[in-house]
Amino acid sequence: MPTTILVVDDQASVRQLLHEYLSEHGFRVITASDGQSALYTARRENPDLILLDLMMPHMDGYQFIKQFRQERQTPIIIVTAREEESDAVLGLELGADDYVVKPFRLRELVARIRATLRRVSEEAERTKTLHVGDLWVDVQAHAVKVREKEVYLTPLEFDLLVTLMRAPGRVFTRDELANRLADSGFAGVSSTLNVHIRNLRCKIEKDPGHPEWIETVFGVGYRLRKPE
Structure with missing residues (x-):
């Protein structure tokens, strides 16, 4: 079964770009446009990793991490604009695993995803x-x-x-x-x-x-x- 990635971003163009590129690299991709819909989707679909924008309407990325981390430990990579790069530190403190800065190289993003999934898998092996x-x-x-x-x-x-x-x-x-x-x-x-x-x-x-x-x-x- 392919690895499932949940892409959470309020920009439809970003969701479409990531959906197409990650799908080409063998991932199953699902999307959400804000934190509230992402919570519902994550609970239903149980993704292997979440790519999360920070600045979104209704429920932003920080609120999503706070609530989601009370329920599950699914790895989260923050996707943030360069002017918000310092804000990503707060996301890491709340429980995110990594962050990338827009505009990012798609090949680098895939490498980060694979590295995070590999680390999580190794940690799970150690906690058997x-x-x-x-x-x-x-x-x-x-x-x-x-x-x-x-x-x-x-x-x-x-x-x-x-x-x-x-x-x-x-x-x-x-x-x-x-x-x-x-x-x-x-x-x-x-x-x-x-x-x-x-x-x-x-x-x-x-x-x-x-x-x-x-x-x-x-x-x-x-x-x-x-x-x-």
């Missing part, structure tokens, strides 16, 4: 094994060990634990967790999330009533507690 304290997860083998003892999780419990372990210390809202698990193909998680958290605690915690790992942040959601 997750480790926090005495808690180990082999993502590829679908195996979990707690204090050297293997435990057996349902597919949903496993995906829930992996989500939390990829960002130890970060608080995930209930809606975030439900949406991420729904993206993995699990329906109806929102109404049963408490049950799945309880079942997961029963399998990995010494004392599920006083959890060492999965901490409830009251009024917000859950997080995987970092060991002290």
Whole structure:
């Protein structure tokens, strides 16, 4: 299946140019004209990489990055005008991966895209094994060990634990967790999330009533507690 690139730019001429050129280089290209429509498209199409303009109506590139980074870690390359080049630094601080300045060489842009995708793939390879304290997860083998003892999780419990372990210390809202698990193909998680958290605690915690790992942040959601 070809790599999917989402091009987000309010100029139709730029969208058309990038669509034609990237398609010629083997990418599947989808487009959006502002940040709001880009959010909808990204959620539906799950692109492999996003090319993002900064100055757009309705929702600009900064707002898009802030909101999208709460949901997914899809690589983002900012495409910015030269007079806005310093503004791209803010985009990087918000979570973008790289930036290119208009007018850009199309060959260079493709090289940047391929380099970013290669780096992300290498990072994903390195994170096939997750480790926090005495808690180990082999993502590829679908195996979990707690204090050297293997435990057996349902597919949903496993995906829930992996989500939390990829960002130890970060608080995930209930809606975030439900949406991420729904993206993995699990329906109806929102109404049963408490049950799945309880079942997961029963399998990995010494004392599920006083959890060492999965901490409830009251009024917000859950997080995987970092060991002290």
